[in-house]
Amino acid sequence: MLKQIEGSQAVAEAIALCRPQVICAYPITPQTHIVEGLAALVKAKQLQGCEFVNVESEFAALSGVIGSSAAGARSYTATSSQGLLFMAEAVYNASGLGLPIVMTLGNRAIGAPINIWNDHSDSMAMRDSGWIQIFAETNQEAVDLHILAFRLAEELSCPVMVCVDGFILTHAYERIDIPTQEQVDAFLPPYEPVQVLDTKEPVSIGAMVGPDAFAEVRYLAHHKQMRALELIPAIGADFERHFGRKSGGLIHHYRTEGAEVVVVALGSVNGTIKDVIDDMRTEENIPIGSISICSFRPFPLAALRESLKDVKCVIVVEKSLDVGLGGAVDPNVRMALRGLAKPLFTAIAGLGGRPITKNSLRNFFKQAMKGELDTPHFLDLDWAVVNRELERGRKTRRSGPIAENILRDIGPGGPLAGGESS
Amino acid sequence: MTDASSDQPVKFYQKGTYTVSNRLVDARNRLVQSSMDRNNSLTCGHRACQGCGEALGARYAVDAAMRASNNQLIAVNATGCLEVFTTPYPETSWQIPWVHSLFGNAPAVASGVAAALRVKGDKRVRVIAQGGDGGTTDIGFGCLSGMFERNDDVLYICYDNQAYMNTGVQRSSATPPAARTATTPAVGDEPGNVFGTGKNVPRIAMAHGIPYVATASVANLKDLEYKVFKAMGIHGARYIHISVPCPLGWGSAPQDTVRVARMAVECGLYPLYEAEFGEVTNVHKIRRPVPVQEYLILQKRFAHLFRKDKPDTKRIKAIQDMADANIKRFNLLGEAAS
Numbered sequence A: 001m002l003k004q005i006e007g008s009q010a011v012a013e014a015i016a017l018c019r020p021q022v023i024c025a026y027p028i029t030p031q032t033h034i035v036e037g038l039a040a041l042v043k044a045k046q047l048q049g050c051e052f053v054n055v056e057s058e059f060a061a062l063s064g065v066i067g068s069s070a071a072g073a074r075s076y077t078a079t080s081s082q083g084l085l086f087m088a089e090a091v092y093n094a095s096g097l098g099l100p101i102v103m104t105l106g107n108r109a110i111g112a113p114i115n116i117w118n119d120h121s122d123s124m125a126m127r128d129s130g131w132i133q134i135f136a137e138t139n140q141e142a143v144d145l146h147i148l149a150f151r152l153a154e155e156l157s158c159p160v161m162v163c164v165d166g167f168i169l170t171h172a173y174e175r176i177d178i179p180t181q182e183q184v185d186a187f188l189p190p191y192e193p194v195q196v197l198d199t200k201e202p203v204s205i206g207a208m209v210g211p212d213a214f215a216e217v218r219y220l221a222h223h224k225q226m227r228a229l230e231l232i233p234a235i236g237a238d239f240e241r242h243f244g245r246k247s248g249g250l251i252h253h254y255r256t257e258g259a260e261v262v263v264v265a266l267g268s269v270n271g272t273i274k275d276v277i278d279d280m281r282t283e284e285n286i287p288i289g290s291i292s293i294c295s296f297r298p299f300p301l302a303a304l305r306e307s308l309k310d311v312k313c314v315i316v317v318e319k320s321l322d323v324g325l326g327g328a329v330d331p332n333v334r335m336a337l338r339g340l341a342k343p344l345f346t347a348i349a350g351l352g353g354r355p356i357t358k359n360s361l362r363n364f365f366k367q368a369m370k371g372e373l374d375t376p377h378f379l380d381l382d383w384a385v386v387n388r389e390l391e392r393g394r395k396t397r398r399s400g401p402i403a404e405n406i407l408r409d410i411g412p413g414g415p416l417a418g419g420e421s422s
Numbered sequence B: 001m002t003d004a005s006s007d008q009p010v011k012f013y014q015k016g017t018y019t020v021s022n023r024l025v026d027a028r029n030r031l032v033q034s035s036m037d038r039n040n041s042l043t044c045g046h047r048a049c050q051g052c053g054e055a056l057g058a059r060y061a062v063d064a065a066m067r068a069s070n071n072q073l074i075a076v077n078a079t080g081c082l083e084v085f086t087t088p089y090p091e092t093s094w095q096i097p098w099v100h101s102l103f104g105n106a107p108a109v110a111s112g113v114a115a116a117l118r119v120k121g122d123k124r125v126r127v128i129a130q131g132g133d134g135g136t137t138d139i140g141f142g143c144l145s146g147m148f149e150r151n152d153d154v155l156y157i158c159y160d161n162q163a164y165m166n167t168g169v170q171r172s173s174a175t176p177p178a179a180r181t182a183t184t185p186a187v188g189d190e191p192g193n194v195f196g197t198g199k200n201v202p203r204i205a206m207a208h209g210i211p212y213v214a215t216a217s218v219a220n221l222k223d224l225e226y227k228v229f230k231a232m233g234i235h236g237a238r239y240i241h242i243s244v245p246c247p248l249g250w251g252s253a254p255q256d257t258v259r260v261a262r263m264a265v266e267c268g269l270y271p272l273y274e275a276e277f278g279e280v281t282n283v284h285k286i287r288r289p290v291p292v293q294e295y296l297i298l299q300k301r302f303a304h305l306f307r308k309d310k311p312d313t314k315r316i317k318a319i320q321d322m323a324d325a326n327i328k329r330f331n332l333l334g335e336a337a338s
């Protein structure tokens, strides 16, 4: 049914349609509306057969669903940013135990400085955890990916993180098609755990493993993700059969046929990128297209390589910074292009929620096409601010609270006199 | 006290203690562990040290919980000695459904298991969570308090050996003052652990107003089983704190585990009591009071208090004061309750 609805509320409704049995969650912006929506559905008995456990931390939230999932209940949680890092130990544990938990990550920057707005630093921090990470491009896809995620998680017995850009998607009101319960039931069979805590057949889960078998266990986790590379498109195709629209899959192409330049990105920024591509194609006749990576883990090396093998220039736009290296997505794309002599330019953009404008993207794309840029390129970085702060650091020979210095300089009344507190 | 079916006279090996129990005792008076059809939830062949109090405590507690739940029990375990010595891959000593996730999350995992059972309408299967004092009083404390506050239907058992034994005997918030550990060495002006206010988790558990809190000891296995039994008959969050000496960490002789545990009780340092909804309801009276010295001197972790050249009378006295405060608070020497 088509509804004009907030992204978070739509995700909550999609989760409810998946009939989760246990939800444990702890509030953090911008994830809050999702779990508030679910709490209301459970309390109003619209979502029956579900326990909503109010826990004392994110660590407990994921630990709780580790327990409920191991005991055979379909289990869900959601978080963002600091919350994800606070549960980090349990994030690795859930995948190590092979538990098909689904988690929404309302993507948000990680502090300090504290910042509630969107970028992908949180996802990237858990990149190697063994969770499948899929990124929603639109709110419609956010809804669909959650339904797909439970199927995928349970077929593989592996946790899945659905990454949804904070605010840009979670707080946006849009027209979204919310599937019916019948449609979801036909697509998503009841949860049948592979290994479960059962008094009739006692098993020990979470045993200690030494050097004799640890590498094998880790290899099998990798193998599972490689299997997901096949399962994700297959489940996506099945989704299309059931729901009549395409969602999920490994990567999405946009106007890549005959394109000489292709932009690669994750998540909602693909919307802006598509607009820029349309403009560049119609106004300047530039053969440019884009690829949105839906499945970041497992990383679709082969699919990406195949799609990029004939293009002349590859551009990555990413909302994450691997401090000390550059982009976090960039090395993955380079690996897909291994052996193909091709220029690749990366822009680090939108950190901490800075708007990524069409203009900036278009300029960046054109400079990249001319081969004029260093990579990584920091899109719209205010070099004046950076240089002033570097200069100050050189002069005073001490590093202080950088963010506070910058704020003092660019505050509304201009630079404030030293010593004033705010 | 003799078994009606046996002519053999009862032979008490440990006269005057509550550990006496063998198959010659009347069936009703036997410990769960001494009955022929005990469950053996934690089988032998695990890799605990000789004389490990934690292995002993866990064996009695889990079998009692099994008996009380008609063998319908799921156990959640925190990281620590109990977890490590029972599950060296590819073996396991657990004969019951058992899950280990992390060091600090056993109470939350157990809450999740309980939620899953609740949602499935499974009223038969019960949940216990267990961990060492480190997993309980330190790193898992937030999760434990959350589990108490929600009154989740879980019995949490803390096996208190008063330090992080699994990582090589470092101090925990349950380590007593003056005790030597790897992170509170017996050097300097105040050798061993410092004197502080301590963290008394049974009393903190009581402050949550949960239905049942008890302390128990491997010195009194009958009482331990009774408390586990009783706890399993109650729904909601329950907490049992069990004193389990660790020969390795305490520097006591492996054959002295029960003796050391008993001394801890009888000197007043480890009071045995039960509490319901935040109020103490039952106190185990001391039958043969001993000065703390007799307890301390059995353990190498306190050896620096008894150096021949200069015995640390000041600090031994301070420990005696702690014991006396317990004796007073719980009226441990008063008339025994009937």
Ligand SMILES: Cc1ncc(C[n+]2csc(CCOP(=O)(O)OP(=O)(O)O)c2C)c(N)n1
Pocket (backbone or CB within 6 Å): A089, B054, B079, B080, B081, B082, B103, B104, B131, B132, B133, B134, B135, B136, B159, B161, B163, B164, B165, B166, B167, B172
């Ligand atoms: C997050 C984390 N920090 C530290 C450890 C290392 N560690 C494992 S067991 C343990 C100590 C366990 O002590 P306790 O809970 O008292 O149990 P015991 O081994 O004494 O029975 C520690 C520090 C860990 N596994 N996880």
Ligand code: SF4
Pocket (backbone or CB within 6 Å): B047, B048, B049, B050, B051, B052, B053, B054, B055, B081, B085, B161, B165, B166, B245, B246, B247, B248, B249
């Ligand atoms: S170190 Fe202590 S607690 Fe651990 S197995 Fe040995 S005796 Fe038991």
